[in-house]
Amino acid sequence: GNSVTQMEGPVTLSEEAFLTINCTYTATGYPSLFWYVQYPGEGLQLLLKATKADDKGSNKGFEATYRKETTSFHLEKGSVQVSDSAVYFCALSRNQFYFGTGTSLTVIP
Amino acid sequence: KAGVTQTPRYLIKTRGQQVTLSCSPISGHRSVSWYQQTPGQGLQFLFEYFSETQRNKGNFPGRFSGRQFSNSRSEMNVSTLELGDSALYLCASSPDRGRDTEAFFGQGTRLTVV
Numbered sequence: 001g002n003s004v005t006q007m008e009g010p011v012t013l014s015e016e017a018f019l020t021i022n023c024t025y026t027a028t029g030y031p032s033l034f035w036y037v038q039y040p041g042e043g044l045q046l047l048l049k050a051t052k053a054d055d056k057g058s059n060k061g062f063e064a065t066y067r068k069e070t071t072s073f074h075l076e077k078g079s080v081q082v083s084d085s086a087v088y089f090c091a092l093s094r095n096q097f098y099f100g101t102g103t104s105l106t107v108i109p
Numbered sequence: 110k111a112g113v114t115q116t117p118r119y120l121i122k123t124r125g126q127q128v129t130l131s132c133s134p135i136s137g138h139r140s141v142s143w144y145q146q147t148p149g150q151g152l153q154f155l156f157e158y159f160s161e162t163q164r165n166k167g168n169f170p171g172r173f174s175g176r177q178f179s180n181s182r183s184e185m186n187v188s189t190l191e192l193g194d195s196a197l198y199l200c201a202s203s204p205d206r207g208r209d210t211e212a213f214f215g216q217g218t219r220l221t222v223v
């Protein structure tokens with residue numbers, strides 16, 4: 001079947017710290033992979049995506065590389081800001097989206 | 110370009126009642142999907158409509174139903190509400206639902222069943 005496993009939160013970091021949120025997946029075939037972000041009281045916004053193995057998605061300083069050999073799509077950012085505080089969801093796409101449980105990130109000044 | 114609009118934003122209903130939620134997709138998008146978000150179960154897929162036809166369905170009881178109109182607007186109905194139906198219901202639209210296609214989400218309807 002299809003599923004996504006994300007690292008448990010919550011994660012608390014100081015401003016300018018390095019961020020990694022782990023994501024691994026199980027899928028039939030070759031899915032596309034996504035990271036979505038949800039700010040309080042809002043819906044989900046696409047952060048980045050990758051559609052094939054070794055693709056790197058990037059946006060707003062965030063990056064994630066589609067690793068087929070380790071079935072992973074870890075999210076990274078070199079220097080987080082307070083405004084990055086949100087819940088991050090890893091997802092794979094087949095005939096629907098399959099989401100991870102979400103990782104809550106709080107960045108403190 | 111206007112985003113995905115969901116109405117109402119908040120609803121409070123009593124057990125046993127029914128409720129209808131509405132979603133207006135981005136102009137030109139023909140695929141509309143619905144998701145239920147709860148703290149315990151996370152984001153779960155309900156169903157997807159494309160050109161007025163249900164194309165895919167998740168593992169929810171028949172009390173959950175939906176439809177799509179010719180202008181791509183979609184409604185979701187939940188009958189005989191239960192306390193466990195309390196959740197944030199998110200609608201997402203896409204031009205199509207290809208594997209590579211991102212989904213654009215609305216802000217959601219927060220349903221509380223008392």
